[in-house]
Amino acid sequence: MFFKGTTSTTAGFAVLPRNIETILERVEIEANGQIIQVGSSMYNQLWQIIADTSMGEDVTNRRRILQGAGDIAAAPTANQTNVQFAIQNWLGFLGSVKPSVLDTSLIGNVRLRLTLAQPVILAKSPTCAGESYALSDIFFTVDTLSIDDGVFYQMHQQFLSSGSVYELPFHSYMAFTSTGGMSQTTKFSLSTQSLNRCWATFLTGVAGDILRFTLPHGVWDLSTLRLWFLATMNGTANNQSLPRDVETLIETLEVWVGTERVQTIPYYNQLFRILADYDHNIQDMQARTVISNSAWITNGLNNAIYTVNQSPFCMTQWYGFLGSGAVIDTRAMSGPLTIVLTLAPNAALISNTAAATYALSDIHLTIQNSDEAPASSFEFENFKLYMEQNGSYSQQTQMSVECKKLEWVAATFLPPDYRSRAISTTTDHHGNRNRNNYTLPGASGVS
Known part of the structure; x- marks a missing residue:
């Protein structure tokens, strides 16, 4: 390159x-x-x-x-x-x-x-x-x-x-992160036939940090999943705002069960914005205005109301695996269920200065127990994203998708910070209605 x-x-x-x-x-x-x-x-x-x-x-x-x-x-x-x-x-x-x-x-x-x-x-x-x-x-x-x-x-x-298949072995790398501290204990689970090496290091804390949450053993209702935090922005006074829909602060969303990556959604923030604009009605937007920052920013950035300092926010809506609304039993899974969130760069802010930055603190995840019988297998939406480096009105984005049913394709133009991307939803060979299927070990079928 x-x-x-x-x-x-x-x-x-x-x-x-x-x-x-x-x-x-x-x-x-x-x-x-x-x-x-x-x-x-x-x-x-x-x-x-x-x-x-x-x-x-x-x-x-x-x-x-x-x-x-x-x-x-x-x-x-x-x-x-x-x-x-x-x-x-x-x-x-x-x-x-x-x-x-x-x-x-x-x-x-x-x-x-x-x-x-x-x-x-x-x-x-x-x-x-x-x-x-x-x-x-x-x-x-x-x-x-x-x-x-x-x-x-x-x-x-x-x-x-003859029915034979080619095998192409290559090295694979797994990264595990947690919050910092000199007395830190980082737990991770890994299943492999050959563990060649393990490294540990300390990293500085900046926007773009990776948040990692592991659900404890129990029966959980995914429809009650919430991410709470305090948000602070730095820069010249009164010239920046957190983006509409705080979910757009997530750049990449990953869901792991043990060492199996169940789902990865890169550019989750752009996907969320597109789906939210299509799915939310006026009542939904009004209900989310206070805690999820869903109000449109129409008054410019010269008002002190847009200066954020330790303001509380909550992410209430999810797409993909976490948005399936399923009742799950993490005790029956092949490993711990871990949610990995990569925060978006400072370019996600609404700002008139390149010096604007943001930081999150007091971050915690909540989810409610459920008395319902957990599903042994459930479906969830999957998304496939494509991007081109240079956007223009004559742009052609080529993509290849293998699925049983392609439900929709959305195309959008983004600022140069993010480049132009095309987004589609797909299903794999085990899915139905544009969905993937997750089955607990030893179980079968869809419920």
């Missing part, structure tokens, strides 16, 4: 981080409409840890020019403009799949989806403010092989027609 990087600030200076791979927050691989690598939400942190513990000085020296591997020992004194970089080392499927030479005619179209990290990754001077970065002239290269030998393809045909 080749590109040019540029940084900008409203005060002070900023440069791209050590090890340019840190700009990647998530790397996802999709083949023929099926996700074969669900990107870790902390790809850049994992990359730094692995690089620091496995790369020798000779490797680091070779990476100083195009990969930015040199330590940033002094505060930057200038921003960067069109500095050339290259990413050639990858984690997961791209960097470890065996064999490394693949015949893509056997697996269909392969799509690589990269999610860029927030500007918090930049190295900054002490007086830096309003930092951001942009990539340009992005292109990818890969070596291709041409095999004009009928024997090669005949071998493939005989192998597949």
Whole structure:
């Protein structure tokens, strides 16, 4: 991957981080409409840890020019403009799949989806403010092989027609996070045939943090799930507001049962906004105005009422697995049910200054017990999202979906902070009415 990087600030200076791979927050691989690598939400942190513990000085020296591997020992004194970089080392499927030479005619179209990290990754001077970065002239290269030998393809045909399947092993990485503290205990559950290594590290707390909640054993009613918190914003007084619908503060939503990722919804905030605008009536909006901030912002940002300091909010509505309304028994699941929320960048704020930031505190999740018999199997909506880097009125977004029923497709244009995306809902082979199906171990059917 080749590109040019540029940084900008409203005060002070900023440069791209050590090890340019840190700009990647998530790397996802999709083949023929099926996700074969669900990107870790902390790809850049994992990359730094692995690089620091496995790369020798000779490797680091070779990476100083195009990969930015040199330590940033002094505060930057200038921003960067069109500095050339290259990413050639990858984690997961791209960097470890065996064999490394693949015949893509056997697996269909392969799509690589990269999610860029927030500007918090930049190295900054002490007086830096309003930092951001942009990539340009992005292109990818890969070596291709041409095999004009009928024997090669005949071998493939005989192998597949016999009912055999190809296995492509690759390294997979799991990230677990929790709130900070020097006496912290981080619990996690992992099922694997080969656990190669385990790392632990401390990270700074900034917008874009990952919130992690594990439901205790019991019978729970998902329709009562609520996320409570206090919100504070910083910046020039009276010039920013939390977005309409506080649910748009969630950038990515993940649901895990043990080590199985049941659902991942990237860009959950944009999906929520689209669905909420279609699903909510006036009564719903009025009921959500106070605690969920569903009121339209129509009076500009010059009124003190829009300055937020430790104001209480509550997320009351969910989509996907958490919005199924099912009664679940976590004691019967194959592992603990964990909800992982990645907060949106500061660009989610309504603001007239790039210096506006937000922070959440006193965060807690509530859910009610239920006396109803829990379902052994239940359905939930699943969503598939596609995006293009540069939006325009002549934009074409190509997407590949494999499902029994495609219920709807919605297309929208977003500000440059988020790029343009197309969103669709799908069902897998076990679903019904545009829904996925989750079955407890040892159970069958849909209830």
